[in-house]
Amino acid sequence: MVSFDLAFFNILTAISMEFDILTEDARNLKNLLKSEIFDQLQKIIDRQNRLFEIALRLEDSFTFSNLYYFLMASIIICLFAFIVSTSNDITQVILMGSMCVSTIYQLYLQCSYGQLLTDASGGFMDGIYDCGWEDFEDSKLRKMMILILMRTRKPASVTYMKFGHLTKQQFTNAIWRAYSYFTLCQQIYSKV
Secondary structure: OHHHHHHHHHHHHHHHHHHHHHHHHHHHHHHOOHHHHHHHHHHHHHHHHHHHHHHHHHHHHHHHHHHHHHHHHHHHHHHHHHHHHHOOOHHHHHHHHHHHHHHHHHHHHHHHHHHHHHHHHHHHHHHHHOOOHHHOOOHHHHHHHHHHHHHOOOOOOOEOOOOOEOOHHHHHHHHHHHHHHHHHHHHHHHHO
């Protein structure tokens, strides 16, 4: 499972870095000569399309496993925390406590790397907007820039079976959900 996650994280990091490079290339369009802008813009569009395609393929490859882990993580965290809170055996407390922390950390990493991709691809829109496209004299170039801006309104992201995006907000939601389950288990346990 660790190698699976590492591959996922490495690919997300590489795509995010490519979006960051693309953002800087877009910002630097204003420093080019008028004759060079069109060629550079065409290269940026091609790279952008490839990056979105790679991100989509990555999502297709990992979406089911992301859903499974995301749904199970709240339950696993809840159960480990419940065992830690009710156990008198120090060995079990240490074992279950460390498993709970590692599950939280793994979930955080997934959501953090998903957020990294979303932020990097969203930053590309800022790079395009900051390149001075509104000052371009050629109307064809301005139209191309507007099309790119429209395309980048929806940043690349990784979802879990289209139910939600892997973001830090979803990590917070999963932790709150685990805490809700945990308090429910404690209430039921205290009545027994």
